[in-house]
Amino acid sequence: MSAGHTAVTTVGAAADEPVISCETPQDECGVRDVLDRLxxxxxxxxxxxxxxxxxxxxxxxxxxxxxxxxxxxxxxxxxxxxxxxxxxxxxxxxxxxxxxxxxxxxxxxxxxxxxxxxxxxxxxxxxxxxxxxxxxxxxx
The missing domain is CATH 1.10.10.10 (Winged helix-like DNA-binding domain superfamily/Winged helix DNA-binding domain)
Incomplete structure (x- = not known):
């Protein structure tokens, strides 16, 4: 997966998998900028x-x-x-x-x-x- 993409789990995925995650802690997935506005x-x-x-x-x-x-x-x-x-x-x-x-x-x-x-x-x-x-x- 390229930088900035998110991984989204599907129904039936392991319980310990996040619903959404970034590849690295430094990668904000572009989410922060939008969430700051909204x-x-x-x-x-x-x-x-x-x-x-x-x-x-x-x-x-x-x-x-x-x-x-x-x-x-x-x-x-x-x-x-x-x-x-x-x-x-x-x-x-x-x-x-x-x-x-x-x-x-x-x-x-x-x-x-x-x-x-x-x-x-x-x-x-x-x-x-x-x-x-x-x-x-x-x-x-």
Missing amino acids: GDKWSVYVVVELASGVLRFKELQRRIHGGISQRMLTLTVRRLERDGLVKRTVYPTVPPQVEYELTEMGHSLTHLVKALADWSIAHRPAITAARASYDETQDA
């Missing part, structure tokens, strides 16, 4: 909101729960645009009108985000129970 506080929110269609900047800002600042939204959409996940269109009006939409690659990410959300919903009771159990043992 693991930040706002990128997934932006992707989720843009999944419904084209939005202007202020519309996008209003739809993101948690009150993202104008500066943080600007930085987030710029990073997503740089990564090829968001397309930014500027219309020559006064003031300039700017719209954002997901690219084809950005739309492909929405399936993964939905799978993660579905997993989270399905496991919420178990996670809540695990947290309560952990907290009990830590308080004792």
Whole structure:
């Protein structure tokens, strides 16, 4: 396998084999760079909101729960645009009108985000129970 490739186990593989691994500890498989982007506080929110269609900047800002600042939204959409996940269109009006939409690659990410959300919903009771159990043992 060439550098940067990952090995993925299949159903029935040995229990001690990792689900995903890099060839060497120094080889990040390209995962870190992507996870840094998607693991930040706002990128997934932006992707989720843009999944419904084209939005202007202020519309996008209003739809993101948690009150993202104008500066943080600007930085987030710029990073997503740089990564090829968001397309930014500027219309020559006064003031300039700017719209954002997901690219084809950005739309492909929405399936993964939905799978993660579905997993989270399905496991919420178990996670809540695990947290309560952990907290009990830590308080004792």
